[in-house]
Amino acid sequence: MNRIYTFKTILWTILGFGAAVGTARFIYGLGVTTNLSDSVPWGLWIGFDVMGGVALAAGGFILTATVYIFRLEKFHGIVRPAVLTAFLGYIAVAVGLLFDLGLPWNIWHMIIFWNPHSPLFEVGWCVMLYLTVLLLEFFPIPAEEFSKLNKLRNFLLKLRLPLVIAGIALSTLHQSSLGSLFLIMPYNVHPLWYSPILPVLFFISAITLGLMMVSFESKFTSWLYRRETETDLLAKLCSAARWVFLIYIIVRFGDLAFRGQLGHLGGGEWQVVMFWVEIAITALIPVILLSIPKIRIAPVWQWIIPMMSIFGIVLNRINVGGLVHINRGNTLYLPSLTEITISASVVAGAALVFLYMVERYKIWEKRPADPNTDPTKIPEFDFASRTSLGTPEVALRTKYSLAFILAAAVGFALLSTENLSSAGTESSPAKEARGWETMWIDGDLDGEGTAFPHAKHIDNNGKEKSCVLCHHMNLPLDNSSQCSACHRDMYLLSDAFGHDRHASASGAGLKCFDCHKKDLTKNADTAKPCKDCHGDLVAEGSTITVENYRTIGYVESMHRLCIGCHSQKADSLEKPDLPRCANCHKEKRTIISPDAGVHPHQYGAEKDNVIFPIVSYNSEQPPDTTNTGSAVENSR
Template sequence: MRRTRTLKDILWALAMAGLVAGMFRLWFGLGATTNLTDAVPWGLWKILNMIAGVAISTSGFTIGFLVYVLKLERFRPLMKPAILLAFLGYGCSCLALLFDIGLPFRFWHPFLMWNEHSFLFEVFWCVILYFTVTAIELGPTIFEKLRIERVAEYLHSIAFGVVVVGISLSSLHHSSLGSLFLVTPQRLHPLWYSSLLPLFFIISAMGAGMMFIVLIKILYARLYNRESVFGPKGEETIFLAPLSERKAGNGNHRSVGRDMPMLIGLASIAVSILGVFGILQIIDLLVSGSWRALIAGTWESWLFGLEMILLAGLPSFLVWNPRTRRSPTALGMAAFSACSGLMLNRLDVGIFGYFRNAGAFYFPSLAEWALSIGVIAAAGLAFLFFVENFPIFDEEWRNRRKDMGVFRASFDSLSRVWNTALSSGLERTTVIAVLVIPLAWGIMYPMYSRADGIEAIEPAVGLDITRTELCIDGNKTGVTTNFPHADHRERLGGESSCRSCHHMSLPGDETTACFRCHRQMVQSTLIFDHTGHTRAVAESEQLKGIHPSNHSCAVCHHEGEAKSAESSKPCLDCHKEDTAWAERSDGEDDLAYAVSYMEAMHNNCIPCHREKAEEVDRKTLGDCSTCHRSLVARQIVSETLVPDDH
């Protein structure tokens, strides 16, 4: 039980991190939280969770086919888990998709607004219908547990029909998922683009889906019911001794769990399908002539090779080799390899294959990883919930469930505190929440809150209720200055003196001329109005007849004169006095810099202060520390800003 508990805690932590990521995605938008761009519009959420997630959840339809249609009764015990996996896989795909689409609140649109020419439309409907089908198939298990026998019996009676409908829907949309990428013949890398994509998708999904349920069954056995797969002794080796040696009876005879023959049978079928997939893939490469790309030695060709080995090669080797296939560990490795190969294949087709055309690279952002994994973790939790509370797998372990354990005096180990003091799941989960959510928040909030850049237009001035003082944070960097507002007003002559200062514009003040350039005080701005120039040239009576192309600048801006290309220089060269505060030599784009609010304020305040300092004979009035009250500021100033003053 301890291992399950630890697993659950980890899953909760991941799911909560995903929750935070999802929150930020809804709060700040797609652009801020993901690394998606116009060049790579489909990212991890769609490809990994939706396309690969659905592909790997084919178990429901393949096992249904084997059990109901082909009447292979020996696979019957895997039926319920397969349906559960399909249900959860589709559910988690839909959940991730909800975050991925730009306008999640319109998820219902495809129900009403149809475009039957779209593959995505077909995928949508098949997925929704098949999700319903899996829910119906899962129904009897749940209703039996809830003691609603009549519904359960009814659902049981229509099971065959439902399975047939489900298989049809499944085969439709698995191929449609491949067809989604048929529309991009120009863009997808030729290694992956093929007119047979729908066929490849459905075959690989069938094979890997079977492997996935083998993997889940083995993992489940490790967690709950070890003997059913690993046998009473439960040894774990990859290579077994050759059969001949074991038959010799030298004590190396190995007892295997009773479910192993079933799993080996399923894996053999899966591997056959994957082998067919591999052969088809190679034939297709040869026929279409894309095999040249395979030997080109680009990273795509390596990726393709890796994918083929993971998906078809390694599993085939492990399952076909009689020395390995009877070992649960080796079988698990084969299954894992096939599943990861399938994932890689879908990521290739959906993401990596587009890099060459788009000329851009995409690596998922933290939030994308967090949400993707979080959704999967949530599905894992749901899986554990179902297998623990409903008769999905065999139920032997339930009978062996022991007492929680006696409170011994060794109250000191952390695991003891973690498992006894925090005995209720709620308490443990809330502790995880308290640790994980702020951590994820603390990491992601600063990362994403600034990314949308909308904040910067808000005023940088705080005002107290007595209006005696202002708190100014011009550059929004957190360095604030307290400004005695009431004092200034009084000193400048009371009510009528407002305009002597308030001709300056505040950030976001759109009524004054300053806004034209200092539109976003903090961000870089572009001052040169190219449109205005071209329009002026074209409309000018004086310049009639002159061709206003890009080469026409020289008509006005003669060589050697001011405002010509030769004599142009960075803003910094002229506005040096305005930008003395910041180091501008960091190699950023010169175009970007204009006077910031802080610098504008400095230029307005400091001269006046210096002037007044003379008048009222208070030497320190012009110092930085008058406003900033920081000794460091004074040091910086004495070194940089006013070297010639002292």
């Protein structure tokens, strides 16, 4: 198996899944595609994509400083990949941010609307400027290939020192300012993480992360392309990183001691465990391991230590970014699969561009080759269609794009219906059906509805006994409540219970412990069942069972009720036409029988099969203005 081919196929597949989820996110909004909520407004996309991403891209400014400021020429060989990583890393951050922002098309507002008091404003500006600097630093590399660009390239090379200095200064600012973002939340961030010197801690950890990222990336690509590893250089990097780790540990614990928070460390909360895990894999273990020279040059440990430390610092960013925030409103946030998919596909996209760049341009001294693109390779044949896939290049293009679209299609198929419909659909209140003998069912009042022979159904199904077949649940003091009383929205879920209404003094005026048991968590499961008070709420002999207090949308409830019954009857009555759509939705779905209790529109009076515009909407129900509880309220 070819490593590069496998790896790239995986990346394209992830990208395909990301495309599916990303489309859903932009069409249906953040609510259904993430696990974010009013209590947890920031999640994985900020913690990992943005804060982690910026820190991961710190290698660029550290290595340019090492080589061009401190003139340590031996590191020259790994400057170019580091700058490339930084450049792509920052682009990935920007792309990840576009997914997270509610109004991503407004991102340019930061350029014209200023609020210099905001750390986020400063981060935004620094990232924009640093991206420009990185572009100018990186541009000479691809420009080597084009002789036309020589003049521009030489000019940029002359500017290199100022660019490098500007890059370092900008990086210092925004790496630390990412920490400043959280200074304004002293009451949210757990005291083990919150500190007035968060910016300093962020800056130091960014340096270690940059160094570790450079070594990891060098190890990984040398494995991928079967390149020679720069073992000596990496050992030197690691031994330098050791000191930064040490500084980080001292500052971190010194800060805790200074703020008098050391006492927290003995606690048994999960945050404390998290703290120890984080600091151990970030710095404590690496420092110990790296101080042993044998381990420093051992290839296995050159894999393990960077990965451990990278994971630790990214974990730190995710922790500060929201995970260890003291919970508001008892909601636990775990990133949803869709969020993870987007994060992964942003990384996958950056990795693909990276691989393209190293194969195309002179990033390393020796340009690595993808064995698939070897021009002397024999053309491949597709087994299925028995056709030639063409030259290796064309064959790869065919396969990767196939992996991408297959993944995207599977991604769309796997998105749950909740991801695809419940948000983005605007709330559209359902209106009750009118008439009695023949009912006119048109919940959204768009003029197209269904004429439902109500009287006929009653006659055919056993007179009074038949009511409960449809009117499965009634408002108090009622025995045939309208469907729209509980199924209040055309498509969305509604609340049939109305907690506030039950609890408020003007409503039922119940105390907490009238329904909830003492000493138990107050939720729906532990509360008293409705029928304890409302004996007549669920009609006796009802065929439809009520599972919880959330009702399905009006359209779905109609469909389930009618189609379900009709398909049962179709079997027993040998009337196959019964469950068909056209049975109720006749031509244009607007046929009204002459005895319908609806006044036809004056212009349409003489014709059959015309749309009857609604003349007037007659409702006893007052427009509902309170948030919940109208189900109970209406009955009073």
